[in-house]
Amino acid sequence: MSQLSDLLLSCWVVEAARSAVMASRGQQESAVQTAARARLLASACHAEGTRIVPNYATRHSGFLGEISGTDEDMGALGMIFLQRLGAYIDAHTRLILSEQDHDKLVELGQTELDEVNLALMSGRLFPPPAPAWPTAEQVTAPGEVLATFGILGDPHVGLTETNQSLITALRQMADDGAEFVVANGDLTKDGKAEHFHLARKIFDEAPLEVLVTLGNHDLWGGEGELSLGMERFRAAFDAEPNSVREHNGVRVIVINSADPRRSPFSPFDMMMGEFKDAPPQTVPGGTFSAETIEWMRGLEPAGPTFVILHHPPYPFLGVPPLVFGLDQASTAHLAELLVKVDAEAVFVGHSHRCHLNYLEEVPVFELASASDWPFGYSMVQVTDRGWSLNLRPIDYDPQMDPMSHRDYLFRRYATGPDEARSFVSLNEPG
Ligand SMILES: [Fe+2]
Ligand SMILES: [Fe+2]
Structure with missing residues (x-):
């Protein structure tokens, strides 16, 4: 389409x-x-x-x-x-x-x-209730632990002066026993070279390995006619945005879904209800390049497999629907891969909300951003009998304005159902 x-x-x-x-x-x-x-x-x-x-x-x-x-x-x-x-x-x-x-x-x-x-x-604007972190029961699959990894959702390095929530989350994930972490795109606030380098520095100084891929915010950079994100990403990380990581027979496939095309629209301010006075950046939606599709075709079934990318698959029905998610053609390629490798789950970011959906009967989790309410990080533990996902609070005071209507609407937007933050899956007996 x-x-x-x-x-x-x-x-x-x-x-x-x-x-x-x-x-x-x-x-x-x-x-x-x-x-x-x-x-x-x-x-x-x-x-x-x-x-x-x-x-x-x-x-x-x-x-x-x-x-x-x-x-x-x-x-x-x-x-x-x-x-x-x-x-x-x-x-x-x-x-x-x-x-x-x-x-x-x-x-x-x-x-x-x-x-x-x-x-x-008529005075029908009520004061918002105080923020309460959306606690859900922490769950684990029974059996012998094979691998534990963390996901640092949409870090957006450069969004705050200290990036303290990210540094703290990485330390907590190491303390929680993660062997490695995936930062699933939107590594930077808006694709500036200095923020890519700062992200590299924060990840290098973390007490565990951090794998990276790209998000829409990384691709533009805010100047010129051509996206500079991919070059800046490669220069800062000396890595490719498509990668595979294995640990103890458990495999994580990281796929780049960021689209380098420029949007015809300036960013939109939802609270003001108008376009911001800023130049257009990349389109918010995702797509797989021909190179990425070719790379995906080379992946074969092997052990419990988890797929991580930035964009939620089609049809994305959050805000705004369809155009904000992965496009339909790319979603068909993703679905083909999930079936082929018999994937356990897909973890995405981008929407900064906790949400659970399914593609080809494989659960697709939209994960919280580590730089946005509810300021959590995600832990995945894989055993020989199943796997679990838990969102945990970052030990960080976000200094939100509890009385801000904007923050309250965002809290209602981002929290989602418990099953999107706390989920366990057991292997089929067989
Ligand atoms: Fe983001
Ligand atoms: Fe994004």
Whole structure:
């Protein structure tokens, strides 16, 4: 599917889902107007020859519903979140809809804006509850331990002055018995050469080996017309972004899914509901290069195998749907690999949320970022009878603003179900 049709379909998914969520929150008028926005986008999809997939909207609305909550609990904040998503759709369809259709879309969005303002004026913006780390039961598979490894999710070196959460997490993973760690892309804040070198320094000084691959944030660098990420990555790490690591018969396959193409859009500020005043960077979505696909074809079945990459597979139904995840063609290659090597699990990052999904019946975990709420690191332990995944808290005070509505929405976004943070799988008897 082309980028344009994926973007149109993504916009339809959001509007159809928002309409359903508004209806369930009792935002009746807005729900009706948003359904009309969804119909307009469905027509645009039809004109492009893109089929809408109702199931995507259902799954997306489930997720949006969890974040926006009920009107009683969340009041105007839930409405604001939904309305800002609508603003995202307005901004991103300006280039792909006719001027007439776009004007109509924006006009239909006016009702919910009025509704948000009314809720704000009536004082329905409640103080957020204090952050509580999402503790889930720590689980282990029975049997003799074969391998233990850690995953440092989306480290984004350069995001804070000290990068203390990352340094602490690496020490904790070593203390927890990890033989090695995989940093699954978005190694840097935004692809600057100095941050690649700083990441190398932090990983070199860690008490255990750190394997690396690329994420979308690593690829651009914020200047010029061409992505410099791959050269900077190679210069800093002297490594390839596709790699295999074996320990005691357990295998970890690390695959590069970062796409070096430039996005036509500037980064979007979700709280402000508008594009940031900054140059476009790489597209957020992922893809496998021809070279990577060829490399994947050479991988044969061998022992318990785990696959790690940056992007969640298609159809990604978080925010924003489809265009933020791995593309459909690359996902087909990933699915083929999972079946061929009889993979145990896939671990991805990028979304900075805890989430569990399945591809070819193989569990796919979206893991927390070590630089973002809930500030955790992931530990995988493999035994001769199964394996377990546990998210553990980094011993680090993130200095979040507990009263910030932005932080509270992000906490609701990122926490996810217990099974995405604490999971055990036992081998089939046989
Ligand atoms: Fe990231
Ligand atoms: Fe990312």
